[in-house]
Amino acid sequence: MAVEQLVRAKRRKVSRLPAERRIADIMAAAGAVFAEKGYQEALISDIAERAGVVEGSIYRFFANKRELLVRVVEDWYQALIEEEEELFASMRGTWNQLRFIIHRHLLTIRRDPALSRLVFQELRPDPGYRGSQVFELNRIYTHKLTDVVRAAIETGEFRADASPSLVRDMVYGCIEHRTWSFLRNEGDFDLDNTADGIADMIYRGLVSDRAKPPDVVERLEEVAARLERAAGSGQENG
Amino acid sequence: MAVEQLVRAKRRKVSRLPAERRIADIMAAAGAVFAEKGYQEALISDIAERAGVVEGSIYRFFANKRELLVRVVEDWYQALIEEEEELFASMRGTWNQLRFIIHRHLLTIRRDPALSRLVFQELRPDPGYRGSQVFELNRIYTHKLTDVVRAAIETGEFRADASPSLVRDMVYGCIEHRTWSFLRNEGDFDLDNTADGIADMIYRGLVSDRAKPPDVVERLEEVAARLERAAGSGQENG
């Protein structure tokens, strides 16, 4: 009997938490472990321990390690999108919106470098990426940018032949390249200057020619005015 | 005796090739296997078999699987750099040079998507990347682009406040983003249009304001002059 009591005492406290809570715990633990170790090095046993469950329990909610990663990233993305949505709503003006999106993306990478890396290194190269929910979320996430570009094209602020998708690749690709060193833990980057630099380049590259060099326009307006005046005097004469 | 014969029969024909040749064989085999399977899935035994050597022989020349990958990539980069060097020499004009570099890089990815992926996915995220020879080679490889930008800044063709390194990140980042779908084997990309689009965006983003649409301004000024002259004569007449 004494032995039995001992065994019972040793037994992990079985607690029946609502599934949602369990899932949240597991995902939080998984997020932390994936961030610390990367996908390959992360151990299911580590995640289980940190979540306060046994390995088997993880498989009740997630088909496998990969799905766990995917779900963690999906959650992160979802939250990201909502947050951006809210903040973006108050932005006015193409340049401001552009700069905001770039700035926020850089900020996201700075706040969650590990998760960003997991997307870049593990998820995106995967053959099943297109077709995945993460792909779809990324679409939504980056759509804001293409929307801004498209809108500016329509108002004539941007060239009619500008390619929103190319702009998207340029912005996100540039940011990624620029932050690899940071993602490798080799030191921080200058967020504001980088955001300004990118926004500036992109804006200049897209802005309509006629709108572009305002002084030329001004001069032309002057000329037009003079002509009008001349024409006006001629009319008076005619 | 039967056993002995069997053993003897199993023995691979021993051939003593010069080390260089062996190394080349192994690297060729490794390149092929890495390209087909990716780094993780590639088996040393596969590589050995394809190279016509036993596994142990690989370790005479390469410390481990990782070094083998690195050496394969290094060789590839080296050849790339030399090839570009040659072809680039005859390019004249900033825009042409820009377009050439972009076009060639896209071509490289199309010709060697697997090796490109290995760099993006395996080598670049590695904590030891900075400090590796591949990092250095990539520096050299991308230097052509920053040189072009710097030169154009000096001649005044590009804005004085343009950032060559940002341009580099923008170009290579954009290309990478644009080609991920292709790298995932989801279909080809439009090389020429992509090259044109990127070159155009970059050029417009960098060109000096005063120089910007030089012909346009000139032509407008001419038109204005003519109009003024016309107006003037009209006035004189009036």
Add this chain to the structure above:
Amino acid sequence: MAVEQLVRAKRRKVSRLPAERRIADIMAAAGAVFAEKGYQEALISDIAERAGVVEGSIYRFFANKRELLVRVVEDWYQALIEEEEELFASMRGTWNQLRFIIHRHLLTIRRDPALSRLVFQELRPDPGYRGSQVFELNRIYTHKLTDVVRAAIETGEFRADASPSLVRDMVYGCIEHRTWSFLRNEGDFDLDNTADGIADMIYRGLVSDRAKPPDVVERLEEVAARLERAAGSGQENG
């Protein structure tokens, strides 16, 4: 389906034994394999098969092959110590105790030559031996002998300048040397005579000079005294 059946057929019958039982099975198997093949030649796969588990299961309980060896030896030592303790309790008299310890140690080697060898050849030369649990167990195991010596010194039966630790080294070293031939499987040794020979040598080497033939001298002195008294009285009379 046929393949699936094959796979299923291959699957070992899964049985969930209590951990203690599993550990015991594995240690028993390991003990046997180590004894048969020696440490180097022993294969984990052999041990697993003999224990009726897969290799991976061994690593649930033992960090590595070395730890498995150590644990097997520890268990053996522990049992040894307990057994000796019990049997030794009834021994009276220094010589008897000495002889008992020597005899038992020889017996242990005869019963478990393979494990003895593993200690002599694998564990004791190891840089980490001191500080290991086996070292501690060996200390306890050999302490009986030094205790006997110390006790005999205190009663004056043994010389005051005798060194218990030297006696220990002499006894165990001698036994080891004497049994190497047996440990090499070159034939048995004469247990009783060896035990007697060692006990005798050690006893003679340690016993106090004055105490040596204590009764003999005393009795002779008494006799002499009586004779002297007798002679004295005779003289007085004479």
Add this chain to the structure above:
Amino acid sequence: MAVEQLVRAKRRKVSRLPAERRIADIMAAAGAVFAEKGYQEALISDIAERAGVVEGSIYRFFANKRELLVRVVEDWYQALIEEEEELFASMRGTWNQLRFIIHRHLLTIRRDPALSRLVFQELRPDPGYRGSQVFELNRIYTHKLTDVVRAAIETGEFRADASPSLVRDMVYGCIEHRTWSFLRNEGDFDLDNTADGIADMIYRGLVSDRAKPPDVVERLEEVAARLERAAGSGQENG
């Protein structure tokens, strides 16, 4: 041609030394490497490099790694025996000779702990040890001690029932046990005191009973003398 010269320059300088010199070089290198790394960890390639030869050359003179070890040890033993022979010649008196042999053996271990260990750990446990030349050399080496014991038995200094071989095992076994800690690099030992202690124990354990406790004998002689005197006086009376 330039390349050929380069290759030629890289080629190891081929020198034809007399075989004896080669063998000596290899054995010296092997001794050093075995001592540093132990048998298992020692690499033939290391030995070859240190000896200034290629691996293949070692196999011209030694059948395999094991033989190389054996030959190194044999040489060492041979030199040892000769040295002892010379020094021992001048020793007079059983105790002195005993003490000398013990002292010299301790000295040998202190001077060559690594080689000593190789004998204890690698060679002696080997199934082929008996029958090996090293076994024979060890016999010769330890014969000095049994000779001394035998001689002392013959002169009556030692008990007639003393066992020379047991003494041998006791002496060498004790020394070995005593020095394991040193052999494990855990600190030095007190050579002189150890030698004295062992010699003393052994001598006392072996010396004839009649010779044994000289004071007892003396006292008995005194008693006897008194008795004789008493008897003498009685006789005078009688």
Add this chain to the structure above:
DNA sequence: TATGAATGAGTGTTCATTCAT
């Protein structure tokens, strides 16, 4: 529903020895 013991496939690496040159 939770547990966690058991599974078992999978592979990079070492190095003594050989032998073509």
Add this chain to the structure above:
DNA sequence: GATGAATGAACACTCATTCAT
């Protein structure tokens, strides 16, 4: 005789996943 490139066998260890209890 010397070289040293090539051989190739051999094996401990990991860990995601399953499933009996």
